Amino acid sequence: MPSLSEETHGRMARLLPGATIGIIGGGQLGRMMALSARYMGFRIGVLDPTPDCPAAQVADFQVTAAYGDKSAIRELARRSDVLTYEFENVDADAIDEVRDITATPQGTDLLRVTQDRVHEKRFINEHGVRTAPWRQVDDCDALRSAIDNLGYPAVLKTRCGGYDGHGQVVLHDDSDRRRVEDRAEREGRLPPSILEGFVDFAFEASILVSGNGTDFVTFPIVRNIHRHNILHLTIAPARVSKEVERETHALARLLAKGFELSGTLGIELFITRDDRVIVNELAPRPHNSGHYTIEACSIDQFDAHIRGIAGWPLVQPRLLSPAVMVNVLGQHVAPTRALIGDHPEWNVHDYGKAEVKHNRKMGHITVLTDDTERTVGELEATGCWDDLRDSASRRLS
Numbered sequence: 001m002p003s004l005s006e007e008t009h010g011r012m013a014r015l016l017p018g019a020t021i022g023i024i025g026g027g028q029l030g031r032m033m034a035l036s037a038r039y040m041g042f043r044i045g046v047l048d049p050t051p052d053c054p055a056a057q058v059a060d061f062q063v064t065a066a067y068g069d070k071s072a073i074r075e076l077a078r079r080s081d082v083l084t085y086e087f088e089n090v091d092a093d094a095i096d097e098v099r100d101i102t103a104t105p106q107g108t109d110l111l112r113v114t115q116d117r118v119h120e121k122r123f124i125n126e127h128g129v130r131t132a133p134w135r136q137v138d139d140c141d142a143l144r145s146a147i148d149n150l151g152y153p154a155v156l157k158t159r160c161g162g163y164d165g166h167g168q169v170v171l172h173d174d175s176d177r178r179r180v181e182d183r184a185e186r187e188g189r190l191p192p193s194i195l196e197g198f199v200d201f202a203f204e205a206s207i208l209v210s211g212n213g214t215d216f217v218t219f220p221i222v223r224n225i226h227r228h229n230i231l232h233l234t235i236a237p238a239r240v241s242k243e244v245e246r247e248t249h250a251l252a253r254l255l256a257k258g259f260e261l262s263g264t265l266g267i268e269l270f271i272t273r274d275d276r277v278i279v280n281e282l283a284p285r286p287h288n289s290g291h292y293t294i295e296a297c298s299i300d301q302f303d304a305h306i307r308g309i310a311g312w313p314l315v316q317p318r319l320l321s322p323a324v325m326v327n328v329l330g331q332h333v334a335p336t337r338a339l340i341g342d343h344p345e346w347n348v349h350d351y352g353k354a355e356v357k358h359n360r361k362m363g364h365i366t367v368l369t370d371d372t373e374r375t376v377g378e379l380e381a382t383g384c385w386d387d388l389r390d391s392a393s394r395r396l397s
Ligand code: AMP
Pocket: 132, 155, 162, 163, 164, 165, 166, 168, 196, 197, 198, 199, 200, 204, 226, 229, 268, 280, 281
């Protein structure tokens, strides 16, 4: 293949400019991956059911079909030199089936592990990394014995398919448990789940790690503030102790090495008041909390993803400036657009989604700053995010 160099790196030959990267999923993450790939001179194909989806707007071609359509995945693979994905619920078997026709440097182990909370927690713990205490829960008897073990409060999460708080419920007492049992009886079964001990964290954080199969680099630890289980603000860097800093970068490298990671992995964390670092979950792709890296870091999470899957070398990212990233959901589009003219400091990203919907991620804004607390206050003071009842700046104090 002319676009692959003779020299191999890790599991695949290094991909050179002019080669085609196929992305399964054409949302904002695919779009930002595609923009990075463009700078490097790659061509881009996207598989997504929505014509003119965010990634297709900046790609060379789109295969318009459902994500799970195996013949469409085959077509994308046939037309691409390397295949990647922007979300975790990709059909891993379908990717395995095209390994003979295109490079799949990320493999499918990472997907299979992160698609199932039991496998994910096991993988993390087997690498000596802390999670909340957890139990596998396959039926109501198992739920009772898990509660006997972990006590209340506890969080019941479906093993597969949950995101942004969907598929999970906090159990405070026996009446909450009975509600879950009643629903299971009505529906004929309890969906395969896990029960986690409730973590009384000081704040939520995340770290990104990128790899090219053999070398791994970590991004700064950031603090995340959610509203209604959707990421609202990311503050970079998070203010953490030296010990938390050291432990978090070490665990990120350890997990990346365990996966022989190619591309970017997001690691969501809880930081406790007594400085324990607890991994909540893994995202086998660039992460919303890493969007600030586009302006604030020497290499961003999408560049690192593309370099990683292309088998290029990676350099440790440097934070060039502290930053605050705020998500623009459907209800924030009109108020933020009305204020663009007043805020030259806003780095505005719009994902080009045709339909504006409440709580749908439509874009984000990153502000580089020397004073992240002041910037959070200024963003909140615009009133653009007033639909979110409690103010993030209050939470920060
Ligand atoms: P998840 O879908 O696992 O990312 O969880 C969504 C949100 O629920 C997290 O961002 C936390 O705010 C909260 N959460 C999840 N698991 C726990 C836990 N074990 N203890 C306390 N809060 C949790």
